[in-house]
Amino acid sequence: MSEKPWAGRFSLPTDKFVEEFNASIHFDKRFAEFDIKGSMAHVKMLSKQKIITDRESEEILKGLEIVLTEIKEGKFIFKTEDEDIHMAVEKRLKEIVGPVAGKLHTARSRNDQVAVDFRMYLRSEIGEIKNYLKLLMKVILEKARQEIDVIMPGYTHLQTAQPILFSHYLMAYFEMFKRDYQRFTDLLKRLEFCPLGAGALAGTTFDIDRDFTANELGFFAPTLNSLDSVSDRDFALEFLSSASICQMHLSRISEEFIIFSTSEFAFIELSDDYCTGSSIMPQKKNPDIPELIRGKTGRVYGNMVSLFTTMKGLPLAYNKDMQEDKEPVFDTADTLKASLKIFAPMIEKMTLKKDKMYKSAKLGFSTATDLADYLVRKGLPFRDAHHVVGKAVAFCLDKKIDLSDLKIEELKGFCDLIDDDIYNFITVEASVNSRKAIGGTAKVSVEYQIEQGEKFLSEI
Numbered sequence: 001m002s003e004k005p006w007a008g009r010f011s012l013p014t015d016k017f018v019e020e021f022n023a024s025i026h027f028d029k030r031f032a033e034f035d036i037k038g039s040m041a042h043v044k045m046l047s048k049q050k051i052i053t054d055r056e057s058e059e060i061l062k063g064l065e066i067v068l069t070e071i072k073e074g075k076f077i078f079k080t081e082d083e084d085i086h087m088a089v090e091k092r093l094k095e096i097v098g099p100v101a102g103k104l105h106t107a108r109s110r111n112d113q114v115a116v117d118f119r120m121y122l123r124s125e126i127g128e129i130k131n132y133l134k135l136l137m138k139v140i141l142e143k144a145r146q147e148i149d150v151i152m153p154g155y156t157h158l159q160t161a162q163p164i165l166f167s168h169y170l171m172a173y174f175e176m177f178k179r180d181y182q183r184f185t186d187l188l189k190r191l192e193f194c195p196l197g198a199g200a201l202a203g204t205t206f207d208i209d210r211d212f213t214a215n216e217l218g219f220f221a222p223t224l225n226s227l228d229s230v231s232d233r234d235f236a237l238e239f240l241s242s243a244s245i246c247q248m249h250l251s252r253i254s255e256e257f258i259i260f261s262t263s264e265f266a267f268i269e270l271s272d273d274y275c276t277g278s279s280i281m282p283q284k285k286n287p288d289i290p291e292l293i294r295g296k297t298g299r300v301y302g303n304m305v306s307l308f309t310t311m312k313g314l315p316l317a318y319n320k321d322m323q324e325d326k327e328p329v330f331d332t333a334d335t336l337k338a339s340l341k342i343f344a345p346m347i348e349k350m351t352l353k354k355d356k357m358y359k360s361a362k363l364g365f366s367t368a369t370d371l372a373d374y375l376v377r378k379g380l381p382f383r384d385a386h387h388v389v390g391k392a393v394a395f396c397l398d399k400k401i402d403l404s405d406l407k408i409e410e411l412k413g414f415c416d417l418i419d420d421d422i423y424n425f426i427t428v429e430a431s432v433n434s435r436k437a438i439g440g441t442a443k444v445s446v447e448y449q450i451e452q453g454e455k456f457l458s459e460i
């Protein structure tokens with residue numbers, strides 16, 4: 001067991017199990033590259049401010065470069081006894097450059113160091129997530145364009161409600177993923193402030209230049225309050241919340257794909273390379289991927305609740321509880337990235353069973369509202385129209401036919417305002433295409449949504 005950098009006031013070495021329990025290196029090693037970049041900026045600032053000499057700075061920087069290369073090449077050995085990534089890097093630096101390594105930690109604490117590492121890590125992860133979201137939006141838009149005319153039933157309460165275009169259905173998810181993208185972009189704005197230089201909690205006695213380090217690390221400005229700088233994890237909570245919303249969107253569309261690929265619905269067929277079979281039932285083709293994405297939503301929510309709970313009772317400033325902040329964020333970032341990555345090609349490759357969708361759209365009296373609207377346009381109050389159509393539906397239910405199968409005399413029997421032109425209104429095509437106002441399911445409206453979607457994608 002090597003002596004800890006903080007062991008000066010201790011008379012006993014750390015208990016072996018305590019050492020393991022206390023260590024975070026097995027997960028915060030993910031911060032390695034950011035930790036080193038943060039240290040490089042800090043060292044440059046220390047020499048610029050004449051807190052260390054230029055020569056010392058050069059030696060430390062050279063050493064840090066070597067450590068960085070070792071990390072990138074997978075040669076760095078992570079040891080539990082080093083406790084965390086910050087101490088592991090510093091220890092290796094000392095092995096390479098000697099005692100001058102000890103000057104790196106001047107005017108800095110692990111508390112501001114971990115705060116800056118975490119922010120840099122999240123900025124990079126959010127960048128990747130935004131790219132996956134963009135790709136997914138592109139695929140959705142492309143599919144909507146290809147299948148623009150396909151009619152399907154629209155539901156409320158999972159009961160047939162009104163016919164819609166499948167492209168309209170898909171573009172609903174485009175809107176959701178657009179908001180997710182915007183949420184992540186918003187969050188990045190709050191990740192623009194650099195906590196490095198806040199010290200342990202109260203700032204530092206050295207004449208440091210925090211604007212310089214903030215700028216070196218690509219932040220807009222330094223954070224303004226040292227207590228807040230080391231104890232703020234809002235950005236992680238915001239990330240976990242935004243990720244939960246995004247994963248929830250993926251889960252909802254997954255749920256629909258699972259239902260739509262049953263033999264009862266049979267609206268879509270997922271590509272064979274995105275499904276698996278059963279070891280006992282030869283006929284089975286299971287939608288494992290959407291099921292897994294729906295299932296993983298549980299852990300993404302769990303991670304969010306976990307960190308909210310960790311943070312809720314913490315006094316200012318840093319507390320070791322906060323070491324528990326990283327694993328939920330890592331797990332959520334990994335889960336969301338994988339889910340987004342797999343979703344785009346799954347949509348791209350799925351096929352639509354258009355006839356079945358069309359037939360289903362005609363079932364369930366999906367054009368009943370259109371018949372009522374027709375009567376309203378002829379002067380009948382909506383409540384009365386609703387009643388008339390209700391009677392017609394009951395009649396059809398009894399005869400096991402659709403409204404559009406009713407003969408004109410039969411229709412007139414329900415209300416003498418009905419004329420021959422009624423058939424121009426109660427087909428599913430007419431129903432869809434009459435909803436032309438912005439946001440409706442008519443083809444022109446979906447075309448407008450696609451156009452706006454393209455504009456959004458071209459501007460991000």
Ligand code: ARG
Pocket residue numbers: 024028084110111114318320322323324
């Ligand atoms: N490993 C620690 C963490 O992840 C780094 C900060 C430690 N600070 C301290 N005062 N013990 O939170």
